[in-house]
Amino acid sequence: MTDSEIEFFDMLAPEWDNNEVRSTPQRINHILDLISIDRGMDILDLGTGTGVLVPYLSQRVGVDGKIVGVDLSDGMLEIAKRKYVSLNNVEFLKIDFEEQIIPGNYDIVLLYSVYPHLHYPKDTIDWLFKINIKPGGKIIIAFPSDEKFINEIHHSRGADSDCLPGAYELSKTICGWGYDAKVVEDSEDAYVISICNGATGEL
Numbered sequence: 312m313t314d315s316e317i318e319f320f321d322m323l324a325p326e327w328d329n330n331e332v333r334s335t336p337q338r339i340n341h342i343l344d345l346i347s348i349d350r351g352m353d354i355l356d357l358g359t360g361t362g363v364l365v366p367y368l369s370q371r372v373g374v375d376g377k378i379v380g381v382d383l384s385d386g387m388l389e390i391a392k393r394k395y396v397s398l399n400n401v402e403f404l405k406i407d408f409e410e411q412i413i414p415g416n417y418d419i420v421l422l423y424s425v426y427p428h429l430h431y432p433k434d435t436i437d438w439l440f441k442i443n444i445k446p447g448g449k450i451i452i453a454f455p456s457d458e459k460f461i462n463e464i465h466h467s468r469g470a471d472s473d474c475l476p477g478a479y480e481l482s483k484t485i486c487g488w489g490y491d492a493k494v495v496e497d498s499e500d501a502y503v504i505s506i507c508n509g510a511t512g513e514l
């Protein structure tokens with residue numbers, strides 16, 4: 312993540328929760344239902360931001376599970392930590408997840424509203440499967456909208472390079488990297504791709 316990207320997210324942080332109108336409880340719960348988060352699971356929320364997913368994940372995994380939220384923006388992380396200080400199964404780490412090793416092993420790694428910001432998506436997915444993902448685990452790329460909505464936002468901010476391909480196009484690209492990537496939903500309310508290492512894991 313570049314310094315100007317960090318500054319950008321630091322600047323957005325104070326108003327992030329007021330502006331993030333797509334992440335309604337209904338859409339979040341629908342997406343989390345699709346990806347089967349069970350009690351006792353360990354979940355890594357990469358690019359957690361202000362932690363919009365965190366209370367939902369924390370409740371679903373329960374006291375025997377664990378949520379680790381990772382971000383590099385202090386502005387975002389300070390808000391997330393303040394909001395969820397009382398949740399015992401949640402930890403926040405300041406890490407550049409494309410440049411630094413993330414501690415721990417996880418059942419599910421979430422990239423929620425984050426994928427267009429990756430600089431090295433293939434390398435990042437390779438490292439996550441090599442280091443952080445438990446056998447049978449998966450990476451989920453998700454958005455509470457379709458790609459048109461995301462691309463319009465990035466376009467309006469002059470960030471056309473952060474373009475999100477359609478779900479089927481992206482899953483085909485990821486399959487070309489040697490993974491089993493499946494579109495779980497491709498609608499106005501949920502863009503969800505599940506990635507397993509090889510052909511063994513199913514949803």
Ligand SMILES: C[S@@+](CC[C@H](N)C(=O)[O-])C[C@H]1O[C@@H](n2cnc3c(N)ncnc32)[C@H](O)[C@@H]1O
Nearest residue numbers: 320358359360363382383384407408409423424
């Ligand atoms: C569009 S925001 C989404 C935040 C949150 N997932 C949500 O949906 O509200 C993307 C977040 O990813 C973080 N991010 C992007 N690239 C990152 C990286 N390489 N390492 C750590 N955080 C990163 C940014 O700081 C930002 O908080």
